[in-house]
Amino acid sequence: xxxxxxxxTYQKATFRDRMATIDTEGKRVWVFPQMPKxxxxxxxxxxxxxxxxxxxxAPHIQFNGEPLIFLNFIERKFFLFGSTFxxxxxxxxxxxxxxxxxxxxxxTVVYGRIFCGWLCPQTVFMEFLYRPIEYLxxxxxxxxxxxxxxxxxxxxxxxxxxxxSLFLITSFWTIITFWSYxxxxxxxxxIMDGWPGKSFSSLLGVMAFTGAHYFIFSSFRxxxxxxxxxxxxxxxxxLDANSIVVAYDYIRGEPRGRGKNDDKGDCIDCKxxxxxxxxxxxxRNGTQLxxxxxxxxxxxxxxxxxxxxxxxxxxxxxxxxxxxxxxKKLLNTRAIAYSIVLILLIGxxxxxxxxxxxIETTIIRTQGTMFQEYGADALSNLYNLQMINKTNETxxxxxxxxxxxxEIKILGDELNVEVGEVxxxxxxxxxxxDLIESSNTHITIGVFTDGKLIEEISSTFVGxxxxxx
Numbered sequence: 001x002x003x004x005x006x007x008x009t010y011q012k013a014t015f016r017d018r019m020a021t022i023d024t025e026g027k028r029v030w031v032f033p034q035m036p037k038x039x040x041x042x043x044x045x046x047x048x049x050x051x052x053x054x055x056x057x058a059p060h061i062q063f064n065g066e067p068l069i070f071l072n073f074i075e076r077k078f079f080l081f082g083s084t085f086x087x088x089x090x091x092x093x094x095x096x097x098x099x100x101x102x103x104x105x106x107x108t109v110v111y112g113r114i115f116c117g118w119l120c121p122q123t124v125f126m127e128f129l130y131r132p133i134e135y136l137x138x139x140x141x142x143x144x145x146x147x148x149x150x151x152x153x154x155x156x157x158x159x160x161x162x163x164x165s166l167f168l169i170t171s172f173w174t175i176i177t178f179w180s181y182x183x184x185x186x187x188x189x190x191i192m193d194g195w196p197g198k199s200f201s202s203l204l205g206v207m208a209f210t211g212a213h214y215f216i217f218s219s220f221r222x223x224x225x226x227x228x229x230x231x232x233x234x235x236x237x238x239l240d241a242n243s244i245v246v247a248y249d250y251i252r253g254e255p256r257g258r259g260k261n262d263d264k265g266d267c268i269d270c271k272x273x274x275x276x277x278x279x280x281x282x283x284r285n286g287t288q289l290x291x292x293x294x295x296x297x298x299x300x301x302x303x304x305x306x307x308x309x310x311x312x313x314x315x316x317x318x319x320x321x322x323x324x325x326x327x328k329k330l331l332n333t334r335a336i337a338y339s340i341v342l343i344l345l346i347g348x349x350x351x352x353x354x355x356x357x358x359i360e361t362t363i364i365r366t367q368g369t370m371f372q373e374y375g376a377d378a379l380s381n382l383y384n385l386q387m388i389n390k391t392n393e394t395x396x397x398x399x400x401x402x403x404x405x406x407e408i409k410i411l412g413d414e415l416n417v418e419v420g421e422v423x424x425x426x427x428x429x430x431x432x433x434d435l436i437e438s439s440n441t442h443i444t445i446g447v448f449t450d451g452k453l454i455e456e457i458s459s460t461f462v463g464x465x466x467x468x469x
Contacts, residue, residue, distance in 0.1 A: 019226055020280040020290055030148065031222055031280040034141040034272075035131075038299025047118055048128035056173075059180035064392055071181050077420060083356070084390050086420060092352060099349045103342055104231075108238040110338045112245035116231065117294035122216075122224050125174075127278060127294070130167060130217045137163045141275060164218060171214040175206055222279040226290045239287065241320040242332055246293045248273075248284045248315050249323050256284075266310050273297035273315060283315055359395065359417075360388040361447050363457050366426070371462050378432050381461050385410075385425045387447075389417040395449050399427070402456065403444035406431040429461060436463040 021029045061068040063082040070079040078085040085092070107115070117123060137159050138144045147156055180188050191199045216224060225232055239245065253267035267284070274282045276297060279290040283297045301315040322328045366382045374380040389395055397415040399408045411426040429443070440460045447455040 020282070020288075021222060021226065028223075029280065031278065032141045032144045032148070033131075033278045033280075033296070034275045034300075035135050036276045036296040036299050038303060040295035040299050044118055044295065045128060048124045051119070051124055052129065056177055059177060059185045066392060067180075067184060069181060070184060072184075073182060083353075084392060084420070086388065086390060089356065089390070092356065095352055096349055099345050103345055105238065106338045106342055108231075108235060109240070109243060110335045112239060112243050113231070113235055113291070113293040116225065116292035117246075120292070122229070123278075123292060123294065126217055126221060129170060131278075133166050133170070134163060137166075167218045168210070168214055171217070172206070172210045175209045175213055178209075179206065222290070225279060225292055232289055232292075235289070241324075242334060244317055244319050244330060244335070245287055246283065246291065246295060246298060246315065247287065247318040247320065247323060249313070249318065250284070251323055251326065253284070253314050266305070266314050268304065268308060270304055272300040272304050276300045287320075356390075357455060358389075358391045359397065359447065359449070359454055360390065361397075361455055361457055362386045363427075363445060363459055365459060365462070371464070374428075374430050377434075378430050379436060379461075379463060380428045380430045383427050383429060383459070385423075385427050387415065387417055387423045387425075389419060389421050389423070392419060394418050398448040400446045400448060401429070401443060402446045403442070404431055404435050406435065406443075408445070431461060436461065439463050439465045 018024070021031060023029050058068045059070075066079040066082070066084070068079075068081060070077075072078060076086065104115070134144070138147055147159065150156060176188060176192075183191070191202050195203045248267075253265040255263065255265055256267040256269040257264040258268045271282075273284070274280075274297075276299070277283065278294060278296065279292060281288050281290045283291065295317075298315050298317075302312040305312045305314055317330075319328075319330060322330050362385070364384050366384050369382045371379045371381055385399075387397060395417050397417060399410070399415070401408060407428075407430040409428040409430065411428065413425075415423060415425065417423045429445075431441070431443075435441075439462060441463060443459055443461050445457045445459065446453050447457065
């Protein structure tokens with residue numbers, strides 16, 4: 001009962017009707033977050049710099065003669081980790097999109113906005129690329145605030161020029177990297193060599209995207225998460241009392257205050273959690289739209305709890321129910337069930353990509369045709385053949401009957417299929433009369449390359465109706 005009253009009081013006292021970065025007059029409140037320090041920040045830094053390293057190096061790494069990731073939308077050809085994907089693989093794209101959509105929904109319901117704090121490009125670029133540049137040049141939170149408030153002088157001008165020059169260089173190289181994923185870095189180099197006289201339109205395009213990227217990370221910043229990103233808005237309808245989020249334990253922390261009085265909670269109201277927040281919120285006000293679950297407040301609060309000799313975890317990964325009902329398990333049956341579904345989704349999508357064949361073959365009996373006599377003791381059927389070469393080299397294919405003794409005749413050129421080519425042929429399948437068991441005989445055709453069986457295709461061979469009697 002006491003916990004319930006405490007929860008009600010807490011919720012009433014912390015009601016908010018405006019964003020943390022907008023003041024009562026509707027003006028922007030600039031955020032000067034303190035650089036986090038702690039266990040979670042070190043983990044996030046390891047993840048972030050691994051992602052950044054991969055992002056900037058992937059277009060330059062060659063695998064099977066092609067870039068590690070190459071998204072050629074113009075020619076509709078895509079290279080991913082040594083595999084080539086064509087428009088014929090559109091079903092895999094649809095499957096991946098559906099998997100991602102369901103994954104995001106279920107993952108958010110169970111684990112909140114972990115993606116935002118750990119993997120989102122906005123957070124990774126802002127907190128581990130642009131923000132460190134700002135700390136390096138402008139100093140920590142206190143120095144940044146002083147610098148922002150003081151009149152323009154030589155020191156401030158030099159720091160502003162240095163910081164924003166580095167921001168622009170970083171933005172430019174980031175856009176060039178994005179472009180390299182689409183055109184290939186070698187092609188991008190050739191285009192850049194002609195600047196500004198040749199390919200002036202591409203120069204304008206790069207400048208425009210560089211300017212947009214620079215604006216987002218130098219000025220717009222956390223407003224992207226609060227005002228633009230739809231995922232932050234969806235959070236409100238996806239989260240419930242069982243969702244695991246970065247949360248403040250108000251049962252343990254309230255009432256706030258310093259001292260050793262028994263009527264005080266563990267929160268000493270130092271506001272360190274507010275100082276490190278990159279979106280400017282007070283996590284003690286509960287789950288909020290702006291919170292990206294970055295864990296900076298967890299590290300900051302844990303360091304304070306350690307200093308005042310109190311248990312860590314006043315701010316931690318928790319659900320509302322696990323806080324309001326002490327002893328309640330953090331991972332309930334639903335969370336475990338959803339997690340299993342998430343694993344199955346990822347596993348299913350992975351298996352689909354792994355089992356994707358390099359050669360895709362379709363053999364369909366030509367519509368509107370019947371069997372034809374072929375010599376004195378054999379019949380033939382006409383088929384349409386389509387083959388797609390998804391490898392990075394020309395392949396020579398051969399077709400053989402696996403289920404029956406018979407002959408396959410290709411009408412036209414040999415099956416030399418170029419890279420990415422969709423080869424279409426007509427073919428005859430010939431069977432002796434004594435091998436035809438009914439009006440629809442099931443047959444199996446093998447597709448071979450260099451003497452190796454790579455695919456088996458089932459079809460039917462049409463014979464006289466009299467064979468059914």
